[in-house]
Amino acid sequence: MKIIQITTVPFTFRFYTGHIRFLKSKGFEIIAISSSGDELGTLEEVGRSEGIKTHAIQIERRISPFKDIV
Numbered sequence: 001m002k003i004i005q006i007t008t009v010p011f012t013f014r015f016y017t018g019h020i021r022f023l024k025s026k027g028f029e030i031i032a033i034s035s036s037g038d039e040l041g042t043l044e045e046v047g048r049s050e051g052i053k054t055h056a057i058q059i060e061r062r063i064s065p066f067k068d069i070v
Contacts, residue, residue: 002028002029003031004030004031005020005032007032007034008061010034010040010056014046020052021050030050031053031054031055032047032055034059035056035059035061043056
């Protein structure tokens with residue numbers, strides 16, 4: 001089973017490392033998604049250290065129904 005964790009700021013994944021380890025120990029495949037930007041290295045770092053897949057996409061932080069659909 002897969003779990004996709006999404007944040008708008010890559011730095012947030014630093015707070016999820018224990019949660020990611022726990023879920024992986026239970027057999028879940030974790031995929032981390034965050035917006036690209038200044039702290040994109042944090043997302044890649046967490047991906048390498050925790051052995052999870054990561055993807056950077058553009059996420060609008062303001063409410064934007066049209067961009068959310070795209």
